[in-house]
Amino acid sequence: MPDHSAGPGHPRPAPSGRHGKSAKRFLDRLVRDTVRTLTPPTSPQVFLHALCATLGPQVDRPVRLKFVAFPPGLGLSGLTLARDEEYIVVVEERAPDPHKFVITGHEIGHIHYGTLDVHHPAGLPAAARRLLARPEEEIPWERVVTLAARSSADAAAAAEWAAEECGLRLAAKFSKVVGPGAAGRMTQDTLIDRLSSSLGNIGGP
Template structure:
């Protein structure tokens, strides 16, 4: 994968290829898991996705852990579906551009690596996230912008791939009513 490749084309192709593997409608988490499966063969190692409740006090909602044999993208499980797309897209953007070291120049801290060495069902993911995000270096503005652009571009595809009319390609009456109600300020419904 070329690091110069346009995030627009990269994500459009990735989403198209992923959508072909799923029967719509699907939920955000299932789509993002399938997206990582689709992405994996194009990289130097597979991408695994985890949804975890991040510990209180952290100012991050996503992190990518680069192990020797896989990338682990960890996303805040309490985020809304559309925000999960932003978070996962941001982390995938760092993988795409090769900028994972922008926050963690020394790699994953040793304590987090030890926890990740456990069997998957025994990994205390909240502790791993806390340890891996404890002492980030100052982020590089360009790398963060590129990653955030990937996150926003992936989120822009949310309604088409997991929204209420993903299967039909056009909005239902209920979808239109909900969108109109929301735009008029009635968040709770019509």
């Protein structure tokens, strides 16, 4: 995804029709299902790892999250590496926590809509695939990120806006799942109730 230096509040055109409605239903359900697997209080990183793990059974392969320091000058802060056996969502580890929600939501939006090919129509570059074939501890993630860096100028605008809405909707839930309102001695059932009561007011219709 492009680097959203302006943060979650930066205005963008809203996706229309099917994408807009699907994004809300998709994120509402995914967050509810993820919350049920966790015991609050939960850190942002733990929640996002759990979110991707929850998504896996709903798509065609497992979804794994990786936090990596992106090389400077790439102009992006997240990408998804589609392998035969899994998706790897890679997120800039130095981004502020609410921004990590935007980035992760954008990438899982592409997975949900099946629009990863707007960036790599022929799949990941061969050099990146070779690096990913190494054992996990030997993968040079900075090189992989550089090789797989995507050009937003080549992407389909509708697919980008739809994925971005997923990112913004997920960020809007930040305070409910990991922020101050979710901390303390709150029970799992209470957290689910608070999410359920607020979902209708998050991110519009």
